[in-house]
Amino acid sequence: MGRPRMTPKRSDRSSDDGTRRTEILQTAALLIATSGLRTSLQEIADAAGILPGSLYHHFESKEAILVELLRRYHDDLDRIAEQAMDRLDDASPGSAFDRIVDLGSEIAQCAVTHRAALQMTFYEAPTSNPELAALAQKRPSSVLEAMVQTLRAARWSGYLRADVDLPVLADRIVQAMRQVGLDVIRHTAGADKVATLMCRILLEGLATVPPTDAALDRSAAFLAADEVVRSWSEEAESAPDDKGAHVRAVARAEFGRKGYEVTTIRDIASASGLGTGTVYRLIGSKEELLASIMQSFSEKIAGIGWTTVLRSDSTPVEKLDALSWVHTNALAQFGDEFRIQLAWMRQSPPDTPNIAWLFTKRLRQMKSVLVEGIRAGEIAIDSPSNEVLARCVLGVSWIPENILHDIGIRPSLLHVRDTMLRGVINREQ
Structure with missing residues (x-):
C-alpha cells in the first residue's frame, strides 16, 4: 500500500503552533547530518515518533523539508552578517584579529548547527524543484560582504597588508569557516577553536620565516x-x-x-x-x-x-x-x-x-x-x-x-x- 500524500489545509496550519513542525525539522536535520541525504521520509517519521501520513500534515514531501532546512540556514547566515556589520560601527575595544575570528566563529557554529543544509550546498543537486536548487546553489552573499568589510577595517588598522585582495581572502575565509561544519574537519574539537585556528593559519601563515x-x-x-x-x-x-x-x-x-x-x-x-x-x-x-x-x-x-x-x-x-x-x-x-x-x-x-x-x-x-x-x-x-x-x-x-x-x-x-x-x-x- 502506498503512502497517502496529504496537503495540509489552511486550518491545519493555523492551529499548528509550530512545535511539532520544528521537531520534525530538527529530527530530519540530525538524521541527514549523521546519515546523509539518503535518509528517507520513513526514517524521519520513525525518529520523530509519528506515522508517515501524519508527517505529510506538516511537509508535503522530503524536498519540502530540505527547502525549509536551507531557508533556515541562509536566514541564520543573514542574521550573522547583519550583526557583524553593526559591530563595525561599535567603538568597543577588540583587535582586528579578534573581530575576524568573531565573525568566522559565528559562521562556523552556524555551519555546525545546520550541517544537513550545509551538505546540500556542496554541489549542484539533481532536483526538479527550482526553489530547492536555487537555495542549494545560493551564495552566502551577506556574510561574504560582512567579511570583506571586516577585513577592510583590519587593513585600515594596519593589521593586513595593503596588497591583499580582500574579496578573494573573504571568500576563502568564509568557505573555510563553513567547512568547520564537517565532522571530518572539526573532528572532536569545538567549532570556535577550529575557526580560530583556521583564521590564524589563513591570516598569519604557518612558516616562521615567510618563504619567497x-x-x-x-x-x-x-x-x-x-x-x-x-x-x-x-x-x-x-x-x-x-x-x-x-x-x-x-x-x-x-x-x-x-x-x-x-x-x-x-x-x-x-x-x-x-x-x-x-x-x-x-x-x-x-x-x-x-x-x-x-x-x-x-x-x-x-x-x-x-x-x-x-x-x-x-x-x-x-x-x-x-x-x-x-x-x-x-x-x-x-x-x-x-x-x-x-x-x-x-x-x-x-x-x-x-x-x-x-x-x-x-x-x-x-x-x-x-x-x-x-x-x-x-x-x-x-x-x-x-x-x-x-x-x-x-x-x-x-x-x-x-x-x-x-x-x-x-x-x-x-x-x-x-x-x-x-x-x-x-x-x-
Missing part, C-alpha cells in the same frame, strides 16, 4: 610536484582513443554533474551515444566503473603526487607548498572526480572516509610533515592538537574551485602561499 616565491619555485619538492602535474597532461594526450576510455570520460562528467547515486548506466549510455548493453560490456557495473575512475584519480594525486613530494629532499614548508601545487592542478584537471567526492560527502554521513583518497593515511602523512616542521622551528602555530592542525591544513591546502576558476592556476598557488604559508598580515606594523 623564487625559493619555493626551485625547491626539490615543487620541481618534483610539477613533474607529476606535467605527466597528467602527457598521459591524457597519449590515452588510447577507444570506446572504453570514452565511456569512462562520459561517466566522470555525469557523476560529477549529477552525483553518483542518481546517475544510471542508461544515463551514461545515452550521453556517450552507445547502447546500454554495450556500456555494460565495456565497463561492467556502475560500481566497477566508479571504482575504476576514482582509483585512477587516487593514484595520480596520492599514490604518485603525495609520495613523490614527501620523498623529496625538501623542508616541511616546501613540501606543504608542493602538495598545494598538486592539489591546485588536480582540481583544475580533474574537476569531475573532485565533484564526485563532494557528491559522495553530500549523500553520506559527514565523517564518512573519502572513497578514493584514503583520508586517514593522508592525515597521518600531513601530521608527520607538520610535526617535523614544528620541531625544526620552521612552523609556528598555536593549535589545540596536532590532529586538529593536520585536518585544518589539509582543508586549506585545497583552493576553493570557484576561486581557482576566477583567478587561474598560478595565482591560486600564490594565494595559497600568501595565506597558508606566509600569512597576509602586515609584519612591519
Whole structure:
C-alpha cells in the first residue's frame, strides 16, 4: 500500500503552533547530518515518533523539508552578517584579529548547527524543484560582504597588508569557516577553536620565516610536484582513443554533474551515444566503473603526487607548498572526480572516509610533515592538537574551485602561499 500524500489545509496550519513542525525539522536535520541525504521520509517519521501520513500534515514531501532546512540556514547566515556589520560601527575595544575570528566563529557554529543544509550546498543537486536548487546553489552573499568589510577595517588598522585582495581572502575565509561544519574537519574539537585556528593559519601563515616565491619555485619538492602535474597532461594526450576510455570520460562528467547515486548506466549510455548493453560490456557495473575512475584519480594525486613530494629532499614548508601545487592542478584537471567526492560527502554521513583518497593515511602523512616542521622551528602555530592542525591544513591546502576558476592556476598557488604559508598580515606594523 502506498503512502497517502496529504496537503495540509489552511486550518491545519493555523492551529499548528509550530512545535511539532520544528521537531520534525530538527529530527530530519540530525538524521541527514549523521546519515546523509539518503535518509528517507520513513526514517524521519520513525525518529520523530509519528506515522508517515501524519508527517505529510506538516511537509508535503522530503524536498519540502530540505527547502525549509536551507531557508533556515541562509536566514541564520543573514542574521550573522547583519550583526557583524553593526559591530563595525561599535567603538568597543577588540583587535582586528579578534573581530575576524568573531565573525568566522559565528559562521562556523552556524555551519555546525545546520550541517544537513550545509551538505546540500556542496554541489549542484539533481532536483526538479527550482526553489530547492536555487537555495542549494545560493551564495552566502551577506556574510561574504560582512567579511570583506571586516577585513577592510583590519587593513585600515594596519593589521593586513595593503596588497591583499580582500574579496578573494573573504571568500576563502568564509568557505573555510563553513567547512568547520564537517565532522571530518572539526573532528572532536569545538567549532570556535577550529575557526580560530583556521583564521590564524589563513591570516598569519604557518612558516616562521615567510618563504619567497623564487625559493619555493626551485625547491626539490615543487620541481618534483610539477613533474607529476606535467605527466597528467602527457598521459591524457597519449590515452588510447577507444570506446572504453570514452565511456569512462562520459561517466566522470555525469557523476560529477549529477552525483553518483542518481546517475544510471542508461544515463551514461545515452550521453556517450552507445547502447546500454554495450556500456555494460565495456565497463561492467556502475560500481566497477566508479571504482575504476576514482582509483585512477587516487593514484595520480596520492599514490604518485603525495609520495613523490614527501620523498623529496625538501623542508616541511616546501613540501606543504608542493602538495598545494598538486592539489591546485588536480582540481583544475580533474574537476569531475573532485565533484564526485563532494557528491559522495553530500549523500553520506559527514565523517564518512573519502572513497578514493584514503583520508586517514593522508592525515597521518600531513601530521608527520607538520610535526617535523614544528620541531625544526620552521612552523609556528598555536593549535589545540596536532590532529586538529593536520585536518585544518589539509582543508586549506585545497583552493576553493570557484576561486581557482576566477583567478587561474598560478595565482591560486600564490594565494595559497600568501595565506597558508606566509600569512597576509602586515609584519612591519
